[in-house]
Amino acid sequence: MxxxxxxxSQAAHPAVLDALNAIGTDSYPGYGSDAICDQAKAKIREACGKPDADVWFLVGGTQTNQVVIDAITPPYAGVVAVESGHPNVHEAGAIEYSGHKVLTIPHHNGLMDAKELDEFCATFYADGNYEHMVFPGCVYVSQSSEYGTVYSKERLQAIADVAHKYDMPLFVDGARLGYALTATGCDMTLQDLADIADVFYIGGTKVGAMFGEAVVFTKHNTPRHFLTLIKQHGALLAKGFLLGVQFDALFTDDLxxxxxxxxxxxxxxxxxxxxxxxxxxxxxxxxxxxxxxxxxxxxxxxxxxxxxxxxxxxxxxxxxxxxxxxxxxxxxxxxxxxxxx
Amino acid sequence: MxxxxxxxSQAAHPAVLDALNAIGTDSYPGYGSDAICDQAKAKIREACGKPDADVWFLVGGTQTNQVVIDAITPPYAGVVAVESGHPNVHEAGAIEYSGHKVLTIPHHNGLMDAKELDEFCATFYADGNYEHMVFPGCVYVSQSSEYGTVYSKERLQAIADVAHKYDMPLFVDGARLGYALTATGCDMTLQDLADIADVFYIGGTKVGAMFGEAVVFTKHNTPRHFLTLIKQHGALLAKGFLLGVQFDALFTDDLxxxxxxxxxxxxxxxxxxxxxxxxxxxxxxxxxxxxxxxxxxxxxxxxxxxxxxxxxxxxxxxxxxxxxxxxxxxxxxxxxxxxxx
Amino acid sequence: MxxxxxxxSQAAHPAVLDALNAIGTDSYPGYGSDAICDQAKAKIREACGKPDADVWFLVGGTQTNQVVIDAITPPYAGVVAVESGHPNVHEAGAIEYSGHKVLTIPHHNGLMDAKELDEFCATFYADGNYEHMVFPGCVYVSQSSEYGTVYSKERLQAIADVAHKYDMPLFVDGARLGYALTATGCDMTLQDLADIADVFYIGGTKVGAMFGEAVVFTKHNTPRHFLTLIKQHGALLAKGFLLGVQFDALFTDDLxxxxxxxxxxxxxxxxxxxxxxxxxxxxxxxxxxxxxxxxxxxxxxxxxxxxxxxxxxxxxxxxxxxxxxxxxxxxxxxxxxxxxx
Amino acid sequence: MxxxxxxxSQAAHPAVLDALNAIGTDSYPGYGSDAICDQAKAKIREACGKPDADVWFLVGGTQTNQVVIDAITPPYAGVVAVESGHPNVHEAGAIEYSGHKVLTIPHHNGLMDAKELDEFCATFYADGNYEHMVFPGCVYVSQSSEYGTVYSKERLQAIADVAHKYDMPLFVDGARLGYALTATGCDMTLQDLADIADVFYIGGTKVGAMFGEAVVFTKHNTPRHFLTLIKQHGALLAKGFLLGVQFDALFTDDLxxxxxxxxxxxxxxxxxxxxxxxxxxxxxxxxxxxxxxxxxxxxxxxxxxxxxxxxxxxxxxxxxxxxxxxxxxxxxxxxxxxxxx
Known part of the structure; x- marks a missing residue:
């Protein structure tokens, strides 16, 4: 078959497995406070061209979407996504579980349109009853999208501009970021993404790692006590070094x-x-x-x-x-x- | 003007005010455990033609929607409503705050269509990934609807049938129930509604009371420890007798x-x-x-x-x-x- | 008996009832955006000696505790209260329902001790694992306490000082504030309280009103979009003017x-x-x-x-x-x- | 050092690593629906002496405590634990985040006393106001405890008996279950535990696995749609087979x-x-x-x-x-x- x-469907890339095997009987401090995590984060920062980005490792995609969206969205607000967005359809209500509504606008082959986002927000604030409604509090897009399509630099920048116009951070789900950025015709680099997005993640689970997603806050905008928030969501891996090892391998020699x-x-x-x-x-x-x-x-x-x-x-x-x-x-x-x- | x-926009019907004034310096037990509440509940049960219905008094509409929907919807599920449904648009995310997604289907002048509800659920269960999605867990409609339209007996019964087919209770928001049931051409009585719906409420705030909504569970289906759930949502009025007095007046002489x-x-x-x-x-x-x-x-x-x-x-x-x-x-x-x- | x-156990003071009756058939805008609310708030501001305090009206005590504590406590934090504190024992878990832990310290006849609060926080931050624990995020005390005792100015100021030392707002539950401030030997005035607390409420339900609690933010510290947060908790009264009328009466002639x-x-x-x-x-x-x-x-x-x-x-x-x-x-x-x- | x-602090036992390496380039279905998971579950069922137990794999301990406690505790209830219990002190409020209070009783070198549990519950139900309080809804103990102590069969059975008397399931956190059951003087086997507890987990993270906890429901008592609940909490591992592989190795030859x-x-x-x-x-x-x-x-x-x-x-x-x-x-x-x- x-x-x-x-x-x-497969465990991990051989280089990742090798790196995990190479740990052997070494001991590491817990919860990501180890030197390999530090080294992996440094490599990611360099690859992003953001020497002072803040990098965190989580285990899976839905978990990352839940933790990040809950952390960056004000309590009176929801996350704006396209109807086909993963958190809206295939995360078993993980966002609503955290108390936030997913506010949807149409998708175009899986992609968001900046103008429609603008209209959605403009309509919201033009409604005399908007204080009785769920505020648009952050913007979620996925690169590549649930339908395999990719955002161009221009398209994503336009979305970021609208998001910022309405005081919302732009969060980019990069569960398949590698596949997006290396696609034929994609004009966006990791550095571009780091310039445009307020927070995004580099998906490992689907791109060579056993598991793991690297969340990058690019603008000194890490939510306060983010480690505690991760733990509170049940998402803090005891052996955080396992995540560091994998991302260290993935970000060595452009793997x-x-x-x-x-x-x-x-x-x-x-x-x-x-x-x-x-x-x-x-x-x-x-x-x-x-x-x-x-x-x-x-x-x-x-x-x-x-x-x-x-x-x-x-x-x-x-x-x-x-x-x-x-x-x-x-x-x-x-x-x-x-x-x- | x-x-x-x-x-x-007005305080209350004179008969309701009179009843409130008539309390004078009488003392009543707290939290709805008083004789006037009992009497008002008995009158409501009689008006519903349901001698063993279970009646509860809450203060406002959004509060009632939040408490009831949260209590009757399984934790892995959401509430199905039409897009124009009040909890979907004008309750500031109160349903999502309680952890449940509002699953929307189209409205027809504010009304739900039983066939579309059926298709929504059929499509859900036909999806191989449905366990990764939010289950349809209860059905919300409002009588009259947000656009002033009303459900006929037949239309609402068809919705109830679909709801039950998929193991969902039907909840009818009756914030404007009086206006619905007395509308020209409406063929539904309060008894009909009590037969069809699994739980509904009789809106007082908009129909003569100062405030208050009477929730009716018609099928021995009150959620366990519902009083505690009400309190947990911050929705239990200390002077519950104020609600009893008002509904007692409203259900005297068909007021x-x-x-x-x-x-x-x-x-x-x-x-x-x-x-x-x-x-x-x-x-x-x-x-x-x-x-x-x-x-x-x-x-x-x-x-x-x-x-x-x-x-x-x-x-x-x-x-x-x-x-x-x-x-x-x-x-x-x-x-x-x-x-x- | x-x-x-x-x-x-009784409806309301005659002057409050008179004021409610006096509304008659007048119409008012909804949700507290009316002139009577404005007038009542102005009187409360004056009574507090805080011309720019921000005043909000809610319906009941548990509701107010839930809404305010949830709004002022960071998502990674809990509320510090004494073991006998109302939210810890008699609110059916309303605080936990909103996602926050109640962190308890001993009570002394119902009162908190500033030194013990200090030790609790010092111990927390001295623990090498504190990021894995629930941060102390705000302080809750009740004036008068659940055991009828009252805080002196000095005692409450000491608690406020410790709270501020650890970057926490002090919230004073005043469900029985009137009884506290007029008690024999109590050296605290409403102005004193407004000086000391970051947010408090003036309880109406137990002191002459039918229902209603007036929340006062004294330091330009109202949580953003607080009206939406109130609504999201199901706590926004449609006929907000009913609250305004009652507090207007209560704050007329020192009633x-x-x-x-x-x-x-x-x-x-x-x-x-x-x-x-x-x-x-x-x-x-x-x-x-x-x-x-x-x-x-x-x-x-x-x-x-x-x-x-x-x-x-x-x-x-x-x-x-x-x-x-x-x-x-x-x-x-x-x-x-x-x-x- | x-x-x-x-x-x-170490990656995994060599036999676990070998098993992970042996997967090579094989492909497996996602989310634990693979044959290795089935095989590992069968081995665990056999080791438990419970041919029809229901086994689930999760990633980490706090996550497992949050998901299981939230799933088995009624919405109006909390979890009873000793004061030193992990969810009460070192899980960053993960239980409260899920809406439930941790109700605490004293510990004795980390252990719960059945009689004190009984008294706690008896006192609760004897209180005339108990409907305004948080119901005891399930019981949490850890075997071994946070202080390294272990429950004897008799002690744990007594706790289970009290739990059942008050209609609560007993949940045993087995993050260190291996260390408990093989301790000098411990008279409890895995089969005993499976007889006594309603749900427990076999900790892998701390006993040879890279990561992973095996949750066992022993009494046909799995919460409905538990997979969806896991996903909703962000806790469903995409490559579930990684968990199956590890537990398969751990439960081969009594490893x-x-x-x-x-x-x-x-x-x-x-x-x-x-x-x-x-x-x-x-x-x-x-x-x-x-x-x-x-x-x-x-x-x-x-x-x-x-x-x-x-x-x-x-x-x-x-x-x-x-x-x-x-x-x-x-x-x-x-x-x-x-x-x-």
Whole structure:
């Protein structure tokens, strides 16, 4: 069976595993207060071009979204996201559990539009009853998006500008940041992102790590006593050094971006084949997630040999399925999939 | 200045005030454990045709929505409401504050459609990832709705049937229940509502009381230790007897429905005049809330003499305004308003 | 039956009722945005000697404690209170419901000791693991306390000084503030309190109002968008003018303090009689709450004629009972009680 | 430097690391729905002697306490724990964040007393105002306790009996369960624990795993939609198979208990040496945590060569320090420490 069902089905990149194995019987202080974490954070700061950014390591994506959004959103406010945003649909209400509403605006192939964000906020403040409503308190976008699309520098900057106009921080979910920044046509670097976003995270779980997300506050804007807030959410890993070790490996010799690029190259080849063979790409997206609208016979035929990700029913006779490559996808697997198409 | 801006701008119906004054220097036990509360509850049970319904008194509408929804919705679930539902737009996130997401479906002049509710739930459970999403856990509708429209027996029963199909209680917000049940053409009685809904409330604040909402659990389904839950939400009135006194007065000699009918009769006359004079009624609704789409000159002219409720901008040159009658609206005020139109 | 069971068993002082009745058919804007509220707030500001204090009206005590403590306490922090503090024991977990821990220190006849508060905080910050613990984030005391005792100016100032030393606001629960400030021997005025506390409330429910608590922020320290926070907690009264009317009456001609003083005078007479007749006063307290430790025969004898408040079992043969006077207690009732002792 | 500061300073037992490495490039379904998790759960069920127990894997201890306590405690209730209980002191308010109060009773060298629990509950229900208070809703104990002590079968059964008498589930925090069950003199087996507790967890983080806690519901009492609740708390690991792999290794050939026993054997030797050399053991405890009360010169001398854990100041000239062995402690390290004493 070929595995293209998601990008978190394998343990970790060999270099990450090696780094974890290399710890051996060494002892480290707990909760991320160790030297490897410090070293990994320094490498991330350098990669971001932000010598005084503040870096924190968390375990998973939903957890990170919950902790960060709760920490940066005022108590009387919610987080603005597009309807397809992960916290709005696939986090089991983790944001609402923390007391905040997810305020939604339309998405465009998964992306937010700055103008629509502006209109949403303008309409809010123009409403005479706005004090009886949930204030827009921060802005959430994901890079790449839930549909594999990416923000250009200009598009994200425009969103940041609107966010700041209404006194909101911009939070960028980078669960698949590597795949976004190395996508064909993406004009954004990690430094650009660090310039634009107020806080973002570099996803490890889906890009080579066993687990782990590196949260970066770029503007001396870490919420007060953030470690305590992490702990309060049950999100503080006792052996924080495990996170440091992994990110240290990922940010050595550009590993994080090299392995992300591999996923995109495999995906580009698959996309090319899909187009040549007349498949319908549901979204025009350049990253490791390919959404195809399949008729039932094709879907059933493919699923005999390939694990795909169910996305949604398109109509009575078609289904949107996801083909997902990852840091671990090989040339051979890609060839085999293309042969099957 | 004529007052048609809302239905909670006056203190209370004279009979309610008289009842409050009649208490004099009598002493009552606290927290609703008094004989007047018992008597008022008995009258409500009788009016509902439910001898064993369980009745509770709370102070206000948002508070009641928060307490009831939080109490009847499982912790892994949200409340399904139409987009225009009060908890979704005008309660400052009180539901999310209690940890639950408001799951929205479209509204039709403020009303929910049973079929759309069914499709929403069917789609939810058909999604392979539904365990990662917020379960639909209860259904919220308001009778009358935020746009003044009312559910027919059939329409509400259909919603209840779908709700029960998916193991959800149906909660009916009756902040304006009196105005709904006495509206021209409404085929639902209080007994019907008590048959259909799992829990509902009889709004006092907007229908003759100083304040107060009577929550009715009709199916031996009161959440365990509900008094403690009310207190935990900061919603337990020390002098609960004040609520009992008011509802006792409102449910004596059918006062509640008599004064509600007055509001509808005034509104019917205003609606007739609006139609005759060529105004655009935004919604076709039979209760005390009349929404009209006004051009700017008309709006400005009217607002010199009448207090109206801003609802929303319709377009660059039109605004939706609300004309709201109440139990307190007089024939004279109605005549004066009609003359101004 | 004589009523000495609590201070919230009667509707309202006649002057408050008169003021409510005087509204008649007048219409007022909603949610406290009316002129009577403005007038009442102005009178309260004047009584506090704080021309720029910010005043808000809420409905009840537990509600006020929940809303204020949640609003002024950082998300990583709890509220420090004495073990006997109302939010710690008799609010059904309303503070924890809002996400904050109640951090307790011992009480001394219901009162907090500044030195113990200092030690508690010093110990907290001296603990190497304090980031894994709940920070002390604000200080709660009640004036008068749950045991009827009162803080002197010096004692409360010392607590404020410690609170500020550790960057915490001091919140004073004044559910029975009138009874505290008019107690024999109390050296604190309302102005003193306004100087010392960062936020406090003037309790109406137990001192002449039907319901209502007036929250006063004295140091330009109102939490941002406090109205929205109130609404989010389900605590915003639609007919806010009802609160304004009541406090306007209470702060006209010093009514609030005059009727509070009556309760203390009755209580002083009862205390004197108790002492003369050899009863055991459980606490040495000067306000309207008298705690007596009764043997069973005496308790049973008294309870045939007087409603008392159960407090706790003292031992197998004694019970602590509360005799509570109020603004409504008459000379006759006091005489009758004394005769029974 | 010798490491005796805690039991979570090393990555993982070699057999666990081997198992993680052995995954290689295999792909697994997400969120714990894989075959290795199934296999690990089967082994745990067998070790518990409970063929139909329900097993779940979480990442860390505070997280597990928060998720489980929130899931099993009714909304109107709190969790009863001893004052020294981890959720009460060292979890940054994670329980209160989830809306529940921690109700405390005294500890006896870290242990709960069944009789005191009974008295606490009896007093609660005897209080006429109990509906205004936080109900005792579940019972939390830790085996071994925060002070290294262990519950005997009889003591824990007595607590369970009281818990059940008041309709509360008993939850046993087993972050250090291995060290408890293999301690000299402990008469409890895993099967015993599974018989007595309603839900407990087998701690991996501190006993050989990189991370991970295995929650066991023994009585068909898993909260409804527990997976969704886990996700809602941000606690669902994407690569759940990593947890399965680790627990599969730990429950192969009794590894979990073998390595736990090693820690206790080292600790027993250290305890013996401490006693022989006249040190003051703060608590009489048989597990891997040794608390000693040191005078300052001794503490300073030892800390030149050994990392110890600060616990608390005993008095002006003495400090309680923790010597903590673990699955990884070697005979050599133990010898070296003993030589230093």
């Amino acid at each position: 070929l595995h293209f069902e998601n990008d978190y 994080y971006f090299r392995i992300a690029r591999n996923a995109n190259e495999c995906a580009d080849r698959i996309r090319k084949a899909l187009r040549e063979k007349g498949y319908t790409l549901t979204f025009d997206a350049p990253t490791n997630q390919i959404f195809v609208t399949l008729d039932e016979p094709t879907r059933m035929r493919l699923e005999e040999h390939v694990l795909l990700g169910f996305t949604q029913k398109a109509d009575d006779t078609h289904t949107v399925m996801r083909i997902c490559t990852s840091w671990a996808t090989t040339k051979e697997q890609t060839d085999q999939l293309i042969d099957l198409l | 004529l007052h048609f801006e809302n239905d909670y 509640y429905f008599r004064i509600a009918r007055n509001a509808n009769e005034c509104a019917d006359r205003i609606r007739k005049a609006l139609r005759e004079k060529g105004y655009t009624l935004t919604f076709d609704a039979p209760t005390n809330q009349i929404f009209v789409t006004l051009d700017e000159p008309t709006r400005m002219r009217l607002e010199e003499h009448v207090l109206l409720g801003f609802t929303q901008k319709a377009d660059d040159t039109h605004t939706v305004m609300r004309i709201c009658t109440s139990w307190a609206t007089t024939k004279e005020q109605t005549d004066q308003l009609i003359d101004l139109l | 004589l009523h000495f069971e609590n201070d919230y 609030y303090f005059r009727i509070a003083r009556n309760a203390n005078e009755c209580a002083d007479r009862i205390r004197k009689a108790l002492r003369e007749k050899g009863y055991t006063l459980t606490f040495d307290a000067p306000t309207n709450q008298i705690f007596v430790t009764l043997d069973e025969p005496t308790r049973m004898r008294l309870e045939e004629h007087v409603l008392l408040g159960f407090t706790q079992k003292a031992d197998d043969t004694h019970t602590v009972m509360r005799i509570c006077t109020s603004w409504a207690t008459t000379k006759e009732q006091t005489d009758q009680l004394i005769d029974l002792l | 010798l490491h005796f500061e805690n039991d979570y 979990y208990f073998r390595i736990a026993r090693n820690a206790n054997e080292c600790a027993d030797r250290i305890r013996k040496a401490l006693r022989e050399k006249g040190y003051t053991l703060t608590f009489d405890a048989p597990t891997n945590q040794i608390f000693v009360t040191l005078d300052e010169p001794t503490r300073m001398r030892l800390e030149e060569h050994v990392l110890l854990g600060f616990t608390q100041k005993a008095d002006d000239t003495h400090t309680v320090m923790r010597i903590c062995t673990s699955w990884a402690t070697t005979k050599e390290q133990t010898d070296q420490l003993i030589d230093l004493l």
